[in-house]
Amino acid sequence: MAKAVRASLGEMWITCQFCKGDLFRERGVKLNSTGGELFNFAWADETATGLICLRCGFVHLFANPQIQLHRAKD
Template sequence: MTQDGRAVMVLDKPLVCQVCGNDRFLQREIKMQTTGLTFFDLDFLNESADGVVCDRCGYVHMFAARVHEWQ
């Protein structure tokens, strides 16, 4: 991946990729699917998580709560 990533702080600590150790990430919204809403074709009602994607290896770190801050 060759896009310009940003640093992310999680609970006042710098986030480092769990796979490659990189410290630059891209932001992506991720829909959290639930069986019940999907069964009734109501996926649009599912909540979203913030996907923090490593700009080196592409590993996705997901945060459902807002404990992270983009730098």
């Protein structure tokens, strides 16, 4: 299983919108466009940071590259 992380954006700590948990699993997510898929340029589409809440499984997507991930203590 991937290491648990906490996340922040500037001075704000991110919590789950659904359950208010603060531990996540991080995953890169491609934001595919129709044109990119149609012409086989999906590799050039924008990426986002996906944070999956470890408590409830809700998936949060952040396209802001300034998001910071912090390894949670075991």
